Amino acid sequence: MWSAESRDEQPLTAPSGLAMYVYDWSSDGKQLLVGQESSNTLVLSPTQNARGPSEVWLRSASPAANSERAARKIISNPEYDVYQPHFSPNGRWIVFVAIRSQPTLPESILYVTPAAGGPWIRITNGQHWDDKPRWAPDGKTLYFVSGRRGFFNVFGIRFDPVKGKAVGDPFRVTAFESPALMVPKYIYPVELSLTQDKLVLTMEKRSGSIWVLDNVDR
Numbered sequence: 398m399w400s401a402e403s404r405d406e407q408p409l410t411a412p413s414g415l416a417m418y419v420y421d422w423s424s425d426g427k428q429l430l431v432g433q434e435s436s437n438t439l440v441l442s443p444t445q446n447a448r449g450p451s452e453v454w455l456r457s458a459s460p461a462a463n464s465e466r467a468a469r470k471i472i473s474n475p476e477y478d479v480y481q482p483h484f485s486p487n488g489r490w491i492v493f494v495a496i497r498s499q500p501t502l503p504e505s506i507l508y509v510t511p512a513a514g515g516p517w518i519r520i521t522n523g524q525h526w527d528d529k530p531r532w533a534p535d536g537k538t539l540y541f542v543s544g545r546r547g548f549f550n551v552f553g554i555r556f557d558p559v560k561g562k563a564v565g566d567p568f569r570v571t572a573f574e575s576p577a578l579m580v581p582k583y584i585y586p587v588e589l590s591l592t593q594d595k596l597v598l599t600m601e602k603r604s605g606s607i608w609v610l611d612n613v614d615r
Contacts, residue, residue, distance in 0.1 A: 398460055407460035421483045422458065429456045430482040430491065435473070451478040453493060472510060481529055486536040487558060488512060492520070494528050507541060509561065520554060520563045527552075529589045539563075540570065540596070542580060542589060548573055549580035551589065551598060570596070576603040 399406050409429075410417070421430040435449025453472035456465075472479050477495040484491055491512050496505050507520040507530050521527045525545035532539060536558045543552045551571040555564040573579050578600060581587055587599040 398458065409456065409458065409460055410465055418480075420481060423484060424486075424488045427458055429458050430454075430484065431456050432480055432482065450475060451480060453479050453482045453491075471514060483530065483532060484512060485532050485558060486534060489558065490536075490561060492530040492532065492539055494530060507539070509539075509556070511561070518561055518563075520556075521567065526584065528584055529587060531589050531591055533591070534593050540589065540591060542584065542587060542598075543567070544584075546574075548575075549582065549584065549587070550574075551596065571598070573600070578602055 398409055415434040415436060417431055417433040419429055419431050422428070423430075431454045432451050433454055435452050450473070452470055454468050455471050456468045472482065472491070472493060474495065477497045480494050480496065482491050482493040489512055490509050492507065492509050494505055494507055495517070496503055498504075503526075504523045505526045505528060506523040507527050508517040509520055510517050520530075520539060521541075521543075525543050526549075527541050527543045527545075530539055530541045533553075537556055538553050539556050540551055540553045542549050545552070545567075546569075550569060550573055552567045553570050554567045556562070557564050579602075581599060581601045589599075590597045
């Protein structure tokens, strides 16, 4: 943790070989939603191992000596890698994306789960690559990046924060359909952020040319 007042840094975890990614703060600023590799190593062969799937942990945002012991795994499934968790504005729900390998293409589905723990509530159908879910400031809409029309674009879907379920079908927000300005196809580093009336999105311009080289035999 870095302090804007003292400009000092303090570690919140002990050094680890497991990859960790901080995604969100709790509304009171006391806890963090962290994605991290499972500590369960998968044995692929006598000479090859792989990390277990990515999980979501709730960790203290305090640099206290015992904060690591209070860390709690809250979202995991051995069949899925879980990424991009974010608290709803009222702190009651967590949205995340769950990814798993399939015989043809990887499956990417958005889910919501109660922040206090509970079942996964499916938001998207898994027929397209849906990623980077974000809550609207009022908690009644979920925005996300989706490749459902060839190019990645931002879509939204209404959410009932009382009943905890999606309402209606996804609707399109942006219409970028040209390499002259597009959401990168390599979706991993793409990020999305929004306010009441503005949206910030990672974009790229892509171009290519074919050239003829003369006099190659000289």
